Amino acid sequence: MLDALGRARAGNIDTVIGLGGGSSMDVAKLIAALCHSSQALSDAYGIGNLTGERLPLVQIPTTAGTGSEVTPISIITTGATTKAAVIAPQLLPDVALLDPELTVGLPPQVTAATGIDAMVHAIESFTSAIHKNPYSDMLATQALKLMSAHIETAVHDGEDLKARTAMLFGSLLAGQAFANAPVAAVHALAYPLGGHFHIPHGLSNSLVLPHVLRFNYETSADSYATLARIVMLGAGEGSASDDAVSESLPDYFEALVDRLMMPSKLRELNVPEDSLPMLARDAMQQQRLLVNNPRKVSEQDALRIYEAAY
Ligand SMILES: NC(=O)c1ccc[n+]([C@@H]2O[C@H](COP(=O)([O-])OP(=O)(O)OC[C@H]3O[C@@H](n4cnc5c(N)ncnc54)[C@H](O)[C@@H]3O)[C@@H](O)[C@H]2O)c1
């Protein structure tokens, strides 16, 4: 990041184009923001700390995942095991260009992981304790509808442009949803896994997702019933009770992850069992995200969730 910023400053550039996955787009955002600014990158970490104006910024995603092309957020690596977020209105790009053909070459396992990340954005936005509103709900439900109907085809037949289009547009809608009503405990518990064990962002979300859903059940059963009906294409409608439908949401994702041939347990990724307390401690640092969770998460709760995911 700092290397790219140095080159941009030396190159006297006037526009920034971010082309790539969330990692590339997030770097592009900060280059645009800091290129003609004297602010140190570390002073911009956090919410609303970025000062000054940015260069014109165009974003072109090549993964259908983060939605970074429509969010005011940049997440960057700051050390061997740490990442930081810069959240500021200037980071919202001027233009997002979506071309599904750019995602055709995305390998199945990256398509699966980034797609689940986008689905998690929609789910966590829909149950966000803060800023949830009818607009973000509309975006989240539409995003989930598109992606649950197309993720399997996109993974198993990457050249299917209809599925690639649905995933790319779905991930954009999910990005807009969580830019309005932010993500929560799934992301808070996923970040330490990415930091310590270099597990890709989408996969780390997917590993803790069913267990966080079960933990949140007591506060979010109604919302989960709505989402379960969407993802299961109407399963349970008319016959099953709301309780039965909402309880099935974690099961749906466990089965989906299996069909997408993704690992589902931390042990499969060589995460040492004795690291779980450290992960739980680290997750508590993610208060920016945990405040959005519908149910309060203690360090003990986080440990239980990691144990269930192990
Ligand atoms: N800014 C935001 O709003 C936001 C939201 C969620 C996550 N993030 C961050 O985004 C990052 C993850 O982004 P991501 O999930 O898109 O993954 P990524 O950008 O890290 O890309 C994953 C891998 O796929 C490759 N790749 C990308 N496009 C490809 C293509 N079309 N064909 C073949 N290979 C391709 C990349 O080179 C990389 O190896 C994390 O740092 C995460 O924290 C940001």
Ligand SMILES: [Fe+2]
């Ligand atoms: Fe994410």
